[in-house]
Amino acid sequence: MLSPSVTKRLIALHGWSGTVLSILLYVVMLTGAVIVFDDEILRWSRDAAPPQALIDRPIHADVAALAARVPPALRGEVLIAGHSSGHRRVAFTGRGPADAEPMTAEFLLDRDGAVVRRLDAPTDDLRRADPHMALERFIVDLHVQLHLPAPWGLYATGVLGLTMLVAAISGALIHRHLVRDAFLARRPGGRVASARDAHVLAGVWGLPFAALLAFTGAFLSFALSLGLPIVAMVAFGGDQRQALEAVLGAPRAADAAPGPLADLDAIVADAARRADAEPLAVTVEDYGARGAEVRVIHAPASGALTGATLVYDGATGGFVREHVLVGAAPSLGSALVSLAAPLHFGTFAGLLSRAVWAGLGAAMTYAVVSGVDLWLRRREGDQFWAVCRRAMVCVVWGLPFAMACAAVAFFATVGVGTPWTATPAGFLTGCALAVGWTCLARRGDAAALGRDLRAAAGAALLVLPLIRVAAGGAGWPDALWTRDPAVAGIDLAVALLGLWLLAPALRAAGEAAFAAARRSGAVQAARNRAKGASAPPD
Amino acid sequence: MTRDGATSTDGGWFERRAAVARALLAGPVALLLAVLSMAAAPLVLPPGRGGVDHLVLPVVAFPLIWAAAVLYPVMTARPGRAAAAMGAILALELAIVMSALL
Structure with missing residues (x-):
């Protein structure tokens, strides 16, 4: 049981932490509730055709035909995936010197395999070259970094995540009767008491979700903008590339001698059977070389929070291993990192989980707004x-x-x-x-x-x-x-x-x-x- | 002085001092402590099976450490003790980081 003076200080912390940055917190939360549907917004922005699943049509012949149309320098990595226009996307990206700007040749194929668009551009400019992405990118950037320059935008949203985490924890501590408050009958009218009831109801129901979103959001904002430079400074003498390679893995030293690629369709079928989930994308590293490596990325299987990525030998088509997001083998660190994004974006169970996440996000947005309104009405x-x-x-x-x-x-x-x-x-x-x-x-x-x-x-x-x-x-x-x-x-x-x-x-x-x-x-x-x-x- | 660090007679000055101490500890000191924790932990944590736990876990724990460092001085009855505890942790972390950098 907290003493009255501790409760008083926690109420002050809860009020100030929620209020001082409330305007920015509201912007991030409202755009977050909207951008849960970023994929649908992008397809809406394009008047998209119905989406093609990766397994709707064979991919091996398409990729082989397109590879013949791009220069060998662009065959460093091939990505085959769906596209928000409803077409199939096949992108060839070059892997030149570390200081050179990578280039990409992107093809969109219709259901008959005909090329409907080819775009050659520096890899970083591909999105910018597509006018249909402007609305979705605008909302995503507003949510992720408030349109502030890097890394300040990520710092800002990270601090907002922490503010929300402190407000959620202090809110849980000052409510002595969380279960009773969850079933509070809101007093009618526009009085302060009625506003307080509304805030308590929205806050109590959304409390675990608010803590989860705040924690994962702060992690996603700070991981690369602050965490990586600090870890690189103390453990790798300031070399961020070396730190990234230690976490994500160093580039492969593949056998560059020319060699045929195993049947991609057989690999995708085998991967779908092993993962027991729908394949979403395929990548081929060092296409056309004997040391090629194929990765098949899957949606989460039924009951799983994250999707599996399976690695195959490109020359033989044999299964090699399951890819771990960070590190050389599954560990506590890799499990926590791989959970952060699905738990923040609600992507683990398709449209249903994203709809629930959007609803809970809207409830938390209401909790922030009603809390600030309550705070301001008391001082009106x-x-x-x-x-x-x-x-x-x-x-x-x-x-x-x-x-x-x-x-x-x-x-x-x-x-x-x-x-x-x-x-x-x-x-x-x-x-x-x-x-x-x-x-x-x-x-x-x-x-x-x-x-x-x-x-x-x-x-x-x-x-x-x-x-x-x-x-x-x-x-x-x-x-x-x-x-x-x-x-x-x-x-x-x-x-x-x-x-x-x-x-x-x-x-x-x-x-x-x-x-x-x-x-x-x-x-x-x-x-x-x-x-x-x-x-x-x- | 009461357990809350305030006096009942001339409590105004003590209360203000305690409030300022809490604000400093929950603000800049908490941030510094969390950042230094993230810097020091890779040097003392085991790498784990995947060889990256010592690099990844401090970054994952950073928001939680920061939140704890904000809440502790606010909730404790004795801000002086919080200052001592947080100061000791800061000194330890600083020593670990400096030993790696120098």
């Missing part, structure tokens, strides 16, 4: 904190509005090839409009401001599917029957979210209209009564 008598509350309301509803504006700008420009600049410009325009409205709105009531901005976000989301179609995207009959289900699914989700955001404003408008109608009816009735009273009796 002070002018400074009243201004802070309006600023918080502006961010809470301005962010979804700005994200919707970014999506509108993306769809309006993706056809003309400038979405990489238009998407952030649309976001900044949305931010400026939200801030401008907050400054100009004469009503001092934060609730009314929130309703206005919420309605704006709802309206922007509601028109988004219309703009996608108007900008040349697939129409709904096409989206429903011939396209990837993600296209119609995201359209529907965006429209429903828009309606939900618009609902309070629509309800208020309806009530105002009803009240006006009642008033005019009452006035008319009063006039009629007055006429009746003044009329001479028969």
Whole structure:
């Protein structure tokens, strides 16, 4: 049992840790809840065709035909995987000197094996060369590093993860009756007590999830930006490449003599049987050499959190070993590192686990917002904190509005090839409009401001599917029957979210209209009564 | 002085001093302790079966060590004892790191 003074200090730590960085924490959490569906957002951004599974069609002949079309210098590594456009992706990447910029030749193949696009570019510029990735990358970068330059963005999101971890642990410690609080009946009305109940409910239910997300998020942010340089400094004399090779493994010294590649389709079939899971991608290192190595990457098998990567001898097609993410053999360290990403992104059980993660992420976002709102409402008598509350309301509803504006700008420009600049410009325009409205709105009531901005976000989301179609995207009959289900699914989700955001404003408008109608009816009735009273009796 | 490090008579000064000490320990000192833990641990942990546990586990544990170092001075009744404990850990970690670098 904690003493009252310890509880008091923990409440202060809980309040300050959640409040000081709350705006940035809210940005990271809301975008995190959205970007759980980054794959679907990318397919929606492209009007994608239904996705091809790796085992839908043989790959060996495709790869052999394409390898003949690229220079030998680009055959260092071959990647065969699905693509968000619904096509099959085969990418050849060169492995030149360490200081040279690697180049990639990327092919997209349709279901008949015909090349629908070839792109030759420096490997690091491949994404940038694809205009359809602008919206998804914008949201991912906002979540991962708040669009700050490296490594400061990763430091910032790492500190936010730690802040959330401290808020979650202190929240667990100050709630003496967690089970009872989980079934708390929220008191009605807009009072502070009601807001506290809502915050406690969302916080208690999301507590384990918040701690998990905060811990894995902080690890993912700090691992390469801070952990690697420090470990390299003390254990490898500052040589980060040597530290990375110690953890991930040194480059193979393969036999470079020319040699045929074993049947990739037989390897993929054998790997699928061994892993008892769907193969997602195949890589071939040193393609065309006797020392080639094939890796088959799988989705998690039923009941597993991580997918297996199986390694095969490229010359004989024989199974060699299961790849370990870090280190030479399975160990506690490799198990913990390989769990971090699936537990953070919720990718271990397909769409279902990602949907649960998005829902829990939304609940934690609500817990952050309701906690800060509670903290600010208790101080609303002070002018400074009243201004802070309006600023918080502006961010809470301005962010979804700005994200919707970014999506509108993306769809309006993706056809003309400038979405990489238009998407952030649309976001900044949305931010400026939200801030401008907050400054100009004469009503001092934060609730009314929130309703206005919420309605704006709802309206922007509601028109988004219309703009996608108007900008040349697939129409709904096409989206429903011939396209990837993600296209119609995201359209529907965006429209429903828009309606939900618009609902309070629509309800208020309806009530105002009803009240006006009642008033005019009452006035008319009063006039009629007055006429009746003044009329001479028969 | 009470167990919370404050006095009941002229407690204002002691309370402020304890609050400042807690803020320093939970802020910059906690960060320094966590970073130095990550730097010192690879030099003392065993590499494990895969040969990387001593490199990977400190990085994995970094957020947990930092969170613990933030919470400890806030929860303890005696910030002086927390300062002594955290100072001793810092000195030990610094000695390990310096022995590797020099």
